[in-house]
Amino acid sequence: MTGRVARAMSPRVSVVIPTVGRHTLARAVQSVLDQTYRVAEILVVADTDTPLQLPVDERIVLLRTPPGAGSGPHRQRGIEASTGSVIALLDDDDEWHPDKLRRQLDRVASYSGDQWIASSRTSVIGPGRRRRVWPRRLVGPHESVAEYLFRFTDLRFGGAMLQTSTLCFPAEIARKVRWDDDGDKPHDEPSWLIRVQAAMPELRVIQLPEVLGIYHVGGESLSRSSLDRTDEYLDWGLRHLSGESPRVRGDYLCTSPVSAAVSARSLAGVRRAILTGLRHGRPGPWALGYAVLSAVRILLLRMRSAVSAPAPSPGRKWPS
Structure with a gap:
């Protein structure tokens, strides 16, 4: 039919x-x-x-x-x-x-x-x-x-x-x-x-x-996760977008993996994503801008957490 x-x-x-x-x-x-x-x-x-x-x-x-x-x-x-x-x-x-x-x-x-x-x-x-x-x-x-x-x-x-x-x-x-x-x-x-x-x-x-x-x-994707899935997203992009244009591949590598890094508050993840995007593609200005702003966002989230953290008890050290 x-x-x-x-x-x-x-x-x-x-x-x-x-x-x-x-x-x-x-x-x-x-x-x-x-x-x-x-x-x-x-x-x-x-x-x-x-x-x-x-x-x-x-x-x-x-x-x-x-x-x-x-x-x-x-x-x-x-x-x-x-x-x-x-x-x-x-x-x-x-x-x-x-x-x-x-x-x-x-x-x-x-x-x-x-x-x-x-x-x-x-x-x-x-x-x-x-x-x-x-x-x-x-x-x-x-x-x-x-x-x-x-x-x-x-x-x-x-x-x-x-x-x-x-x-x-x-x-x-x-x-x-x-x-x-x-x-x-x-x-x-x-x-x-x-x-x-x-x-x-x-x-x-x-x-x-x-x-x-x-x-x-x-709201789960906005909360901090102990698991940094940046590499999982990078691996997906390298495998599934290998036949796409350098711009598409670079834009993806500087955005979706970066979002995963933000969820884990991982500056190292953002750095890996940017370097991978530049090495395996040609990300456009908007994607690079998103990655940089995401790094700034992680820094602000870390600062906010540090300010809101309770003071240590007398005689005790801050956790490392």
Whole structure:
């Protein structure tokens, strides 16, 4: 059956939601049940054996998997178990607007073939009371995903985004290009999109200008972590962006790994990222500026921590 005929008959949509058992799971599932386009099934793929609070609906299928595999393998597990011709992804802490699926499917209805991925803008909420809409710029239908996502054009994040919970695509795409490649960590979403685009040169990435979802950002990424993941991000960039332009590679190496260093308050991580970006690419001024400002931010965070630290007890030394 061709893609055009399948869509004319109203495609059977399977929604895949990987979860670690967050309390927000019921909210995510309910936003799927509230869709104006009725979905065929909701596959909740859980890497926990604890009881889950879910709405009551015969379309909900609960799959249990061994813990610790990561979101990519859990998505692929749901895709393999699905029966729909179209897959839509949703994270367990995000949610959809009621007309999300209908608008996306209406947009791609005129396309022949099954080489398309639909996305949209999304509301970004958090940390705290922060509210904004991302992305500021939409991707072109045949634009390089790597160029779109990683070439820095200002000092802010959010200019480009293809967030997982906005994605909708023919199931056959994910059966040809799988999500469960362990080498994709820590960026399984963009690396899957890059691999799909490389495997399907005629692929269209369609990003609707409407805001069709809500992306909830917790505060964890802003808190200090004892684990510096800078090298993990550097390794991803060197492996997955080796065929991209020096500007794209350099911009990535001076931004995403730097963000990981900021989370760990690691000046050494920022230094490694800048040196790697200059050695393996040609970062633009915005990416270099972001890296330098991030180093300043770490210094300010360290100073703030030092000022707010309690005074030592008499007769005791400051910890080294």
